[in-house]
Amino acid sequence: SAVISQKPSRDICQRGTSLTIQCQVDSQVTMMFWYRQQPGQSLTLIATANQGSEATYESGFVIDKFPISRPNLTFSTLTVSNMSPEDSSIYLCSVGKEVIYGYTFGSGTRLTVV
Amino acid sequence: KQEVTQIPAALSVPEGENLVLNCSFTDSAIYNLQWFRQDPGKGLTSLLLIQSSQREQTSGRLNASLDKSSGRSTLYIAASQPGDSATYLCAFGSGNTGKLIFGQGTTLQVKP
Numbered sequence: 001s002a003v004i005s006q007k008p009s010r011d012i013c014q015r016g017t018s019l020t021i022q023c024q025v026d027s028q029v030t031m032m033f034w035y036r037q038q039p040g041q042s043l044t045l046i047a048t049a050n051q052g053s054e055a056t057y058e059s060g061f062v063i064d065k066f067p068i069s070r071p072n073l074t075f076s077t078l079t080v081s082n083m084s085p086e087d088s089s090i091y092l093c094s095v096g097k098e099v100i101y102g103y104t105f106g107s108g109t110r111l112t113v114v
Numbered sequence: 115k116q117e118v119t120q121i122p123a124a125l126s127v128p129e130g131e132n133l134v135l136n137c138s139f140t141d142s143a144i145y146n147l148q149w150f151r152q153d154p155g156k157g158l159t160s161l162l163l164i165q166s167s168q169r170e171q172t173s174g175r176l177n178a179s180l181d182k183s184s185g186r187s188t189l190y191i192a193a194s195q196p197g198d199s200a201t202y203l204c205a206f207g208s209g210n211t212g213k214l215i216f217g218q219g220t221t222l223q224v225k226p
Contacts, residue, residue: 006157033213042203042218043158092157094214099207100145100165103214108157 002027002095006106013083013113020079021109023093028073030097034066037090037108046091049076083113118217120204126223127194135189135220137204145207147187148214149178152201161202162189166209194224 003026013019023032032049046066047055055068070076080087090110096103121136137147146165150158162171162178164187170179177190187204201221205214 001160010155031212043205043216045213048213090155090157094158099209099212099214102146102148102160102163102207104160105150105158108155110155 001102001104002029004093004095004104004106006093006109008109009107010110011112013111015084015113017083018079018081019083019111020077021091021093023076023078023095023106025074025095029095030073031095031099031103032070032076033094033103034068034076034078035092035094037092039089043092046078049078080111083111085113087111088113118204118206118215120202120217120220122220123218124221124223126225128225129194129196131194131224132190132192133194133222135191135202135204135222137187137189137217139185139187139206139215141206141208141210141215142182142185143209144182145209147178147180147204147206149176149187149189150203150205152203152219154201158203191222194222196224196226198222198224 005024007022034046035043046061047057049070051070067079090108092108093106094103117140119138149161164171164180175192180187201219203219205216
């Protein structure tokens with residue numbers, strides 16, 4: 001399965017600022033996803049990162065708040081914009097060929113907004 | 115609405131016990147079911163992947179079963195160890211959307 005490098009592993013940020021999270025994969029993958037895990041909660045899908053085009057966002061998530069780039073088949077970024085304490089969560093990227101093969105997750109970015 | 119329910123939400127057992135974690139899902143159009151382990155503040159590690167045509171998968175002390183007709187999966191952990199302490203998440207791969215649908219997880223504590 002693919003090996004994912006997700007950076008940063010954690011950060012403490014001031015409210016009103018933005019943070020960009022990187023997801024680098026060691027091989028080309030078809031599918032890339034970004035998830036949020038709020039404290040004590042399960043994973044919520046933010047969006048599917050599409051190579052060379054705009055990401056597909058889930059209900060409740062918008063591009064202005066969570067802009068996503070995917071310039072190629074091995075790399076994607078998620079930006080959390082204009083952060084507030086409510087954005088404090090673990091953010092995870094996930095990759096795979098397609099759902100039938102299962103998906104692999106990165107080590108996560110633990111974000112605290114103060 | 116597609117839903118996944120995991121029971122129990124939390125479990126505490128003494129070291130050496132065999133235990134079963136339960137996962138139920140409402141969507142019959144699943145491709146597969148994946149069990150993950152998550153340590154506090156960390157990412158997810160895939161433990162087992164069961165395709166919809168399979169009944170079970172085994173890896174070491176772990177055995178996962180899938181009953182698609184009843185919408186249930188179980189994760190069996192044999193001879194539990196303190197290092198097994200973590201949150202265990204199940205997720206099914208949706209045949210309709212190609213996405214993973216997650217349960218809330220079971221937090222396991224194995225006491226020495």
